[in-house]
Amino acid sequence: MSEIPLSKLMLGKLRKSSLFSPDKKIVTGKGNRDKPEFLILGEAPGKEENKAGKPFAGRAGKILDAWIEKAGIKDKVYISNVVPLMPLDSSGRIRTPTTEELQEYRFFFKEVLRQVRPTFIITLGDSATWAIIHKPARMLLGKGERLYDEKLTAIYHPQYYAHRGIALKKGAEDFIKAVKFLRRAQHKHAMVKVNLDSGLLSEIRNRVKPALKVLGLLWDGKKIPRNMHDDATKNLWKILDRIKYTIGEDEVKCPHCGADGPCSLFLDSEAECPKCEKIFSKP
Numbered sequence: 001m002s003e004i005p006l007s008k009l010m011l012g013k014l015r016k017s018s019l020f021s022p023d024k025k026i027v028t029g030k031g032n033r034d035k036p037e038f039l040i041l042g043e044a045p046g047k048e049e050n051k052a053g054k055p056f057a058g059r060a061g062k063i064l065d066a067w068i069e070k071a072g073i074k075d076k077v078y079i080s081n082v083v084p085l086m087p088l089d090s091s092g093r094i095r096t097p098t099t100e101e102l103q104e105y106r107f108f109f110k111e112v113l114r115q116v117r118p119t120f121i122i123t124l125g126d127s128a129t130w131a132i133i134h135k136p137a138r139m140l141l142g143k144g145e146r147l148y149d150e151k152l153t154a155i156y157h158p159q160y161y162a163h164r165g166i167a168l169k170k171g172a173e174d175f176i177k178a179v180k181f182l183r184r185a186q187h188k189h190a191m192v193k194v195n196l197d198s199g200l201l202s203e204i205r206n207r208v209k210p211a212l213k214v215l216g217l218l219w220d221g222k223k224i225p226r227n228m229h230d231d232a233t234k235n236l237w238k239i240l241d242r243i244k245y246t247i248g249e250d251e252v253k254c255p256h257c258g259a260d261g262p263c264s265l266f267l268d269s270e271a272e273c274p275k276c277e278k279i280f281s282k283p
Helices: 008-015 047-052 059-071 099-104 105-118 127-134 160-165 165-190 202-217 231-240
Strands: 029-031 038-041 077-081 120-124 154-155 251-253 260-262 270-272 279-281
Touching: 008 105, 008 202, 038 059, 038 105, 059 160, 059 165, 077 105, 099 105, 099 127, 105 127, 120 127, 120 165, 154 165, 154 270, 251 270
Parallel strands: 038 077, 038 120, 120 154
Antiparallel strands: 029 077, 251 260, 270 279
């Protein structure tokens, strides 16, 4: 099964969202959802996708399938959208999601990422890229996003290439370059993955806490303001900047029921307890 399962809480949020209506399907995704190498994110479902209940079911989907085939990653991808519901204008025609809608549905993207846990992310087009990092796709062409340790990159949407008659040549070239770039970047930039069992994370915290006390700040798992320019803060950020979003798992105790649950190593990340299914910020 390629669609991700949605909890009652998640379904409730989607049904209360601004784009939902009874005649629209919640389009989650398709492909390999068992920790695939690549998560490919588009904008939102169109009419064909709404009918099929799967992303990229129309013309753009055929182009994307051809790109994936040429790149040799057919069984290594999961495909989804940043917005899971079809956006329509007042006359019933497909439109681009607004910036407010892209922001509104960030919770859906986070759920896809939490369940799928890919190694890399490729966004297709400006809307999908902006929804995640508030940048247009052109700013990531041929390079990766630093905040994701270059595990995220972007190219234009398949429709962009199709409208210019270059979908199967230039489009495929850009897609294959994106795949190769991400794989190369993995070797160039070693990720810092902290194993809680080894006690390394506790050691880092123990060293950081005194520095925070000096600065009059508290360690609460949230970002520390960057508008402080003294040497102590700069050195502190050098340490904290190394603890990145690894899209990996480590065990952490649930504050609600005490069970061990998976946790992504990122200062703003959340974890879901596998026992009580409550979402909490990692300690």
